[in-house]
Amino acid sequence: xxxxxxxxxxxxxxxxxxxxxxxxxxxxxxxxxxxxxxxxxxxxxxxxxxxxxxxxxxxxxxxxxxxxxxxxxxxxxxxxxxxxxxxxxxxxxxxxxxxxxxxxxxxxxxxxxxxxxxxxxxxxxxxxxxxxxxxx
Amino acid sequence: xxxxxxxxxxxxxxxxxxxxxxxxxxxxxxxxxxxxxxxxxxxxxxxxxxxxxxxxxxxxxxxxxxxxxxxxxxxxxxxxxxxxxxxxxxxxxxxxxxxxxxxxxxxxxxxxxxxxxxxxxxxxxxxxxxxxxxxxxxxxxxxx
Numbered sequence: 645x646x647x648x649x650x651x652x653x654x655x656x657x658x659x660x661x662x663x664x665x666x667x668x669x670x671x672x673x674x675x676x677x678x679x680x681x682x683x684x685x686x687x688x689x690x691x692x693x694x695x696x697x698x699x700x701x702x703x704x705x706x707x708x709x710x711x712x713x714x715x716x717x718x719x720x721x722x723x724x725x726x727x728x729x730x731x732x733x734x735x736x737x738x739x740x741x742x743x744x745x746x747x748x749x750x751x752x753x754x755x756x757x758x759x760x761x762x763x764x765x766x767x768x769x770x771x772x773x774x775x776x777x778x779x780x
Numbered sequence: 781x782x783x784x785x786x787x788x789x790x791x792x793x794x795x796x797x798x799x800x801x802x803x804x805x806x807x808x809x810x811x812x813x814x815x816x817x818x819x820x821x822x823x824x825x826x827x828x829x830x831x832x833x834x835x836x837x838x839x840x841x842x843x844x845x846x847x848x849x850x851x852x853x854x855x856x857x858x859x860x861x862x863x864x865x866x867x868x869x870x871x872x873x874x875x876x877x878x879x880x881x882x883x884x885x886x887x888x889x890x891x892x893x894x895x896x897x898x899x900x901x902x903x904x905x906x907x908x909x910x911x912x913x914x915x916x917x918x919x920x921x922x923x924x
Contacts, residue, residue, distance in 0.1 A: 669815060676811035677846040678802065681853040682861070692861055693846040697816035700842060704818055712833065715841040715870050717915075722864040 652707065652750065658736040661702035665690045667728065673697065688729070692722040695732065695765050699754045702734040703769070712774035716749075720767040724758070731759040739768065746775040782856055788896055788921070797855045797884035797900060802847055804839050806876040812843045838873035844913055847882045848902050852917045855884070856898075859921045868902065868915030878906045884917060896923045 670685060673694040684691050726732065733756070740751040754767040782788050806826075813824050818840055821828040829837040845868060853860045874880055881904070888899040897920045904913035 673815040679850045681850045701817040717869045720866045
């Protein structure tokens, strides 16, 4: 079930999301972004931005971003290479939740680990969310 | 540019990264929605998006950010995949039909404690010259 975003507070931890990126999903990602900068599939590697995209999906599975939400900023660190065989788990925690007038600012820390509990990606994402209907 | 550590010595502050130009299409956005599982209607439902303040669909910010990572990978090769960092702000939405130019320049190159750190200013701009993404790409890699 999706949470109401305005009820989320700093310290809230999203349910972890587990996933594997197979050849078809990586191919889909590469087709979407038309990235030919590196032979990922030939080397059985996953583009780090594909890992980041699914880390963000961990949030959208839980939090419903209403129309009018703005993705303000993004930090990402690519810590270790991710292979096609890796099992990944994304962890996300709200590091800041502020109300400024009619807007909510939410920052979420991201951490993705592989099956050996090694961190492969970290990041921070920030959104500005509009005030929900009926909320003062 | 410098796709392995041996080529890092060729780099210098002020050097521009190889520019990338991409045209955003609704097809790309739809594919990205599937790949990322982000089906927010502002990205994929034109009728819905038209009724919002956006006036039409927009690309996922992370799709455009992937172009920046592509430029950094083109510049630094596999080193970027295990030592890259992005710190950006999304300044304006990118819409289907827009051409996005991704550019970058080395602003700082530092060798310290056996590591080389390369800071690059990065920019995505649209055909009107508006900034879509601004920020920094930073590569940290062991020094040879």
